[in-house]
Amino acid sequence: MDYYSTLVFGSIFALIFLYTALQKLSIKKLPPGPSPWPIIGNIHLLGAKPHVSLTNLAKIYGPIMSLKLGQIATIVISSSSMAKQVLKNQDQAFSSRFIPNAIQHNYYKFSVACLPICPQWRTLRKILNTNILSPNNLDANQHLRSQKVKELITYCEKCSQQGQPLDIGHVTFKTNLNLLSNTLFSQDLADLFSDSKVELKEVIWDILTEVGKPNLVDFFPILEKIGLQGIRRRTSVHIVNVWVIGRDFTFWDDPLVFKPERFWSSDLDMRGQDFELIPFGVGRRICPGFPLALRMVPVILGSLLTSFNWKLEADIEPKDLDMEKFGITLAKAHPLRAIPFPL
Numbered sequence: 591m592d593y594y595s596t597l598v599f600g601s602i603f604a605l606i607f608l609y610t611a612l613q614k615l616s617i618k619k620l621p622p623g624p625s626p627w628p629i630i631g632n633i634h635l636l637g638a639k640p641h642v643s644l645t646n647l648a649k650i651y652g653p654i655m656s657l658k659l660g661q662i663a664t665i666v667i668s669s670s671s672m673a674k675q676v677l678k679n680q681d682q683a684f685s686s687r688f689i690p691n692a693i694q695h696n697y698y699k700f701s702v703a704c705l706p707i708c709p710q711w712r713t714l715r716k717i718l719n720t721n722i723l724s725p726n727n728l729d730a731n732q733h734l735r736s737q738k739v740k741e742l743i744t745y746c747e748k749c750s751q752q753g754q755p756l757d758i759g760h761v762t763f764k765t766n767l768n769l770l771s772n773t774l775f776s777q778d779l780a781d782l783f784s785d786s787k788v789e790l791k792e793v794i795w796d797i798l799t800e801v802g803k804p805n806l807v808d809f810f811p812i813l814e815k816i817g818l819q820g821i822r823r824r825t826s827v828h829i830v831n832v833w834v835i836g837r838d839f840t841f842w843d844d845p846l847v848f849k850p851e852r853f854w855s856s857d858l859d860m861r862g863q864d865f866e867l868i869p870f871g872v873g874r875r876i877c878p879g880f881p882l883a884l885r886m887v888p889v890i891l892g893s894l895l896t897s898f899n900w901k902l903e904a905d906i907e908p909k910d911l912d913m914e915k916f917g918i919t920l921a922k923a924h925p926l927r928a929i930p931f932p933l
């Protein structure tokens with residue numbers, strides 16, 4: 591072997607040795623997790639339903655585990671007690687969001703949901719909490735909510751008379767959208783009675799699907815160099831698997847059975863106090879819309895159930911409705927379409 595070949599091979603071995611040693615050093619500080627493959631890390635373990643794959647991995651590695659998603663070190667929390675320990679004591683450290691590359695360039699600079707904790711985020715949260723979604727303001731807008739729910743029931747009456755099914759997700763989305771747009775701009779944004787081909791819900795859902803799609807740059811920030819954007823400081827993220835926390839057999843009786851009555855005698859606080867039930871998140875990033883959601887969800891559901899009887903559209907089986915579609919939120923794979931008929 592000549593001098594140059596020895597130099598090249600020697601350098602390659604030295605680099606591999608250095609890389610392996612650094613990997614080991616950094617892994618030592620992290621919670622347990624599956625061994626990462628070169629380059630892709632553990633991405634191949636996520637599959638089409640990451641929430642289910644992460645649940646299965648947590649059975650092996652425990653309620654706090656680490657994964658390497660491409661270049662990104664990811665801490666996954668899979669139990670309520672671990673979520674409490676980590677999120678309550680380290681709220682500040684866990685308060686910044688992982689923002690998909692698809693929306694990093696413009697939108698995120700103005701969105702309360704995407705901004706890191708900073709003065710602009712605090713101002714936006716203050717406007718939401720004190721001006722738009724405060725209990726006083728919501729009480730003052732009670733008439734708006736009644737009006738929008740009445741319109742929803744009128745639409746259901748029309749479907750009932752014609753024996754037509756309606757898409758429950760669709761109509762409740764439009765009702766909520768109109769409620770918000772009336773609160774903010776005194777105007778409806780959606781028409782319950784319109785059959786327009788391109789529905790706003792579809793447009794918004796398509797945007798969310800695009801945003802939720804894994805993008806190479808999200809896992810390999812170094813690729814951003816190609817677009818001359820520079821590498822953002824984003825070396826670690828955390829995921830709280832709320833899906834598995836809500837299905838914890840050691841806490842919930844029959845967690846997979848639909849039993850709304852389980853909440854009748856429960857004094858669990860779902861506003862971020864009891865980590866067994868955190869549909870609105872916890873800490874300083876908790877959903878600011880929860881006072882509105884807590885008013886709207888029972889009123890809409892209660893009005894639909896007490897105004898009509900319901901049957902499923904003919905060719906749909908209840909078991910088909912249990913399927914989930916993974917995305918930025920978990921949606922039903924098949925929408926719930928049902929026909930209202932008089933009580």
Ligand code: HEM
Pocket residue numbers: 702703704715770868869870871872873874875876877878879880882883887
């Ligand atoms: C049943 C209805 C709802 C559920 C289950 C829900 C759930 C959530 C969750 C889990 C988060 C993330 C919290 C975290 O990171 O810890 C969130 C954030 C957020 N939600 Fe909601 N939400 C609902 C309704 C609403 C409504 C009606 C609004 C507005 C009117 C809203 C506005 C927001 C905003 C702006 C954020 C971002 C807050 C921030 O990052 O500072 N949500 N929501």
